[in-house]
Amino acid sequence: MSENSTNQEIDLLKVADGFSKKLSQLTTKAVNFIKFIKRNIIYILALFIIGAVLGYFYDKNNKSYYTEIIVSPNFNTVDFLNNQIDVVNSRIELQDEKFYAQVGISKQTKIGKVEVKPITDIYRIIDNNELYLDLFKTMTENNDASKIIEDYATSKNFPLHQITIHSGEVLDQKVLDNIMKFINTSDYYNKSRVEIAENLKDKLANNNTSIDQINAILNQVGSSRNVNATVFYNDNKELNELINNKTKLIQENHELKVHLKNLDYIVTPINYATNINNKSGLNNKMKLVFPIVFVGGFFVFAFIRRYF
Incomplete structure (x- = not known):
């Protein structure tokens, strides 16, 4: 037998012997661990039950809720909205009694x-507008599109934003309305809101006058019975343009009415999703966390006691 073959056999025997020893050690440790569990099963079960009970009562007495309000900042008031949210947070941190009284809560209210963030919808900004579409394509050629969308300079142009209010108890609708009222407090923007509303009403009235004039022309043509009127109705481009203009004016009036209604506020609340049970992170999970911590602590204590 060659020397190389002999060396290979010796190496294999060493590997097998080492593996056998490791397996034996692991088996011994597993047996010892099972024996440890059996000896301390009562303590382990007791700690698990105590942890579960304490966790249950902790979860019961430490509820976490959040309310989401979808809003529409009117006439470029996104910066104003963000500033007002900062003001609200500062009042809460200072436990400002005047603010609490204004929104109808006590200092003990949790x-x-x-928070406020835009509801990102790039297609609503582009809205089939080729100029905006080309601009967006140019901006994203050498950059990550998602970063551009999330950038404040872009996101502030989204028409809808979401306000999230975190609380440790259920908040009444009246409190939420008062918070929105506080956010909408501004002499400057309220004055601008009134002026813009008056301009929209004037625009709406002018559009209605134009629609009435177009209707009068169309009625006159429609009531004519001679051949020339029929040819005019079918072929004249000016008449077709009048019909198209009427359609555009009707659509614009619809948008103006919606905008006019929203101008009851500086920042218009669109929808409320109130008092949602917050289950993110460790919220409402202490009934599981406490038993793990208690039992895990017992194992750590036993290990330290034995080896140190």
Whole structure:
């Protein structure tokens, strides 16, 4: 037998012997662990049950809720909205009694941080507008599109934003309405809101006058019975343009009415999703966390006691 073959056999025997020893050690440790569990099963079960009970009562007495309000900042007031949210948070941190009285809550009310973020919908900004579409394509050629969308300079142009109010208890609708009322407090923007509303009413009235004039022309043509009127109705481009203009004016009036209604506010609340049970992170999970911590702590204590 060659020397190389002998060396290979010796190496294989060493590997097999080492593996056998490791397996034996692991088996011994597993047996010892099972024996440890059996010896301390009562303590382990007791700690698990105590942890579960304490966790249950902790979850019961430490509820976490959040309310989401979808809003529409009117006439470019996104910066104003963000500033007002900062003001609300500062009032909450300072436990400002005047603010609490204004929104109808006490200092003991568990109201937490208020956040605002845009509802990102790039297609609503582009809205089939080729100029905006080309601009967006140019901006994204050498950059990550998602970063551009999330950038404040872009996101502030989204028409809808979401306000999230965190609380440790259920908040009444009246409180939420008062918070929105506080956010909408501004002499400057309220004055602008009134002026814009008056301009929209004037625009709406002018459009209605134009529609009435177009209707009068169309009625006159429609009531004519001679051949020339029929030819005019079918072929004249000016008449077709009048019909198209009427359609555009009707559509514009619809948008103006919606905008006019929204101008009851600086920042218009669109929809409320109130007092949603917050289950993110460790919220409402202490009934599981406490038993794991208690039992895990027992194992750590036993290990330290034995080896140190």
